[in-house]
Amino acid sequence: MSKRPTDTELEILRVLWASGPSTVRGVHDVLSQDRNLGYTTVLKMLQVMHEKGLVVRDTSQRSHIYTPVESEKTVQGSLIADLVDRAFSGSPSRLVMAALSERPADPEELAAIRALLDDLEES
Amino acid sequence: MSKRPTDTELEILRVLWASGPSTVRGVHDVLSQDRNLGYTTVLKMLQVMHEKGLVVRDTSQRSHIYTPVESEKTVQGSLIADLVDRAFSGSPSRLVMAALSERPADPEELAAIRALLDDLEES
DNA sequence: TCCGATCAACGAAAACTTTCGTATGTCTGT
DNA sequence: ACAGACATACGAAAGTTTTCGTTGATCGGA
Incomplete structure (x- = not known):
């Protein structure tokens, strides 16, 4: 699979998730703020990503517009699943505990996590 | 850095974390159970890992013995930190919530997580 | 002592990722 | 209509990762 x-x-x-569907230039502008990256590099990456099926594109205009195929949540989910498999023996809760120990979350975040736990226990 | x-x-x-310090053959035996992998592939990987400083080795015997430099917890921690940076805008709690939503944990695990939360809030 | 099994070292190929130069086409303003 | 700006496509180089064949050394048993 993917x-x-x-x-x-x-x-x-x-960038695409944050900005919405974008042209190569749009992506490049955002990325260049943080690091040095040629325009054609971003273009090539988006072409490769298109071949891989990670993005779709609208070529009806001269500047093509790229859109992610998967949502941010979906990809986050598979990245987590992948890491859980590769480094946590397939146990998500072990990853959760490691993540909680890693950096201290502020009280507000802890409360949000508790609320989520409550939700999970109801069903 | 690393x-x-x-x-x-x-x-x-x-494999090294699970089995303790091992020879190439030991690692290869374990890995071959799951997938096809030549002996010399594992040897080469361990040599590369040694160059990178991921493992140390005892060469006093003919069969060298390899030992991880970092503990499992340490590496798990950096993998999480890395993923948090790359996919969760640097917010560990977002990763935690995504992980909890991803796969349902059984009640026992949820309890363990709650206990950890309690610990975190005390300090 | 000789042979087969086992070992480390090395080099290199194959696959994948990242980067960008160059060619070429198109649009816009003067 | 022309020049400059801007767009895509293409190919290739450089770096990294993964894989393994071959070579030569060493060990242990018949």
């Missing part, structure tokens, strides 16, 4: 996106692919997907 | 281990490197680390 492999997980590579590092740069994920970077680009994040 | 990049995250690649997929195969992580697979090998997991």
Whole structure:
């Protein structure tokens, strides 16, 4: 099935999720704020991602418009599932506990997590 | 600094964590149960991992013995930190919530998570 | 002591990822 | 209509990861 996106692919997907469907230039503008990256590099990446089926594109205009195929939540879910498989023996709760120990979350976040736990226990 | 281990490197680390310090043959035996992998492939991987500083080795015997440099917990922590950065805008709690929603944990696990939350809130 | 099994080392091929230069076509304003 | 700006496509180089064949050394048993 679908492999997980590579590092740069994920970077680009994040721009698309945040900005909505975008042209190569749009993605490049955002990415260039943080790091040096040629325009054609982004173009090539998006072409590759299109071949892989990670994005679809509208070519009716001269500047093509790229849209992610999967939602952010979906990809986050598969990245987690992938990491759980590769590093946590398939146990999501072990990952959760490791993540909680890793960096202290502020009280507000902890409350949100508790609320989610309550939800999960009801069903 | 240190990049995250690649997929195969992580697979090998997991064997070392589970079995303790091992020879190439030991690692290969475990890995071959699940997938096809030549002996010299594992050897080469361990040599590369040694160059990268992921493992140390004892060469006093003919069969060298490899030991991970970092503990499983440490690597799990950096993998999580890495994923949080790359896919969750640096917010661990978002990853936690996504992980909890991903697969239903059984009640026992949920209780363990609650206990951990209690601990975190005390300090 | 000789043979087969086992080992580490090395090099290189294949696959994948990331990067960008160049070619070429199209649009816009003067 | 022309020039400059801007777009896609293509190919290829460089880096990384994964895989394994071959070579030569060493060990252990017949």
